[in-house]
Amino acid sequence: MSVYFVTGTDTDAGKTLVTGGLLHAARRQQRSTLGLKPIASGSQTTPEGLRNSDALALQQQSVPPVAYATVNPFTFAPAIAPHLAALEAGQPLKISAIVSVLRETLAQTSREFTLIEGAGGWRVPLNEQEDFADLAIALELPVILVVGLKLGCLNHARLTAEAIRADGLVLAGWAGSIVDPAFAFNPARFAANIAHLNAKLAAPCIGIIPHLDAPNAATAAPYLSLEPL
Known part of the structure; x- marks a missing residue:
């Protein structure tokens, strides 16, 4: 079983697009998959309860199917920082509780390829003392970085x-x-930027997703590779 933590350089860097694309690519290889978004703010009220669009996208790429609560056990309505959304809901977040839920999920829902997606960037707070980095550290997971x-x-x-x-x-x-098409407008400059990232990040590049007209897991998957992981 391969499990990775997915973080980003910022909010809206493309984490869910990359996470969904990688899961979709794994499905094409006939591998069982699980996408988890343990904490999500910015959720909509539905007859089934609060639902987050990113978490729903990962649920769709989880095969065999899993319940929404498995993918997103901590969900909040306001589209604000998770620690503030949790406080407003009267449900303060603690790493110990989140880790306990995730370890149980990983033990009971073992898949060949599992991705756990954070929210925002590496240091987004979960409470006054802990942040998303502490979650990845507690689980001792290798990290995939999504660069917007x-x-x-x-x-x-x-x-x-x-x-x-x-x-x-x-x-x-x-x-x-590519979240800003202007960044890739000049091919030579774009290539130089990617070369710089490859040299300085000192980790394999698993893909570059262009600015897509219809961004989703299926359209992103062809631009990603599981081989370096």
């Missing part, structure tokens, strides 16, 4: 990679997602 390709991403990517390694975890690979 836009102006400023080189700095964000390098700082995040340095933080991951400083926390004692392995950066297993990185994927780029």
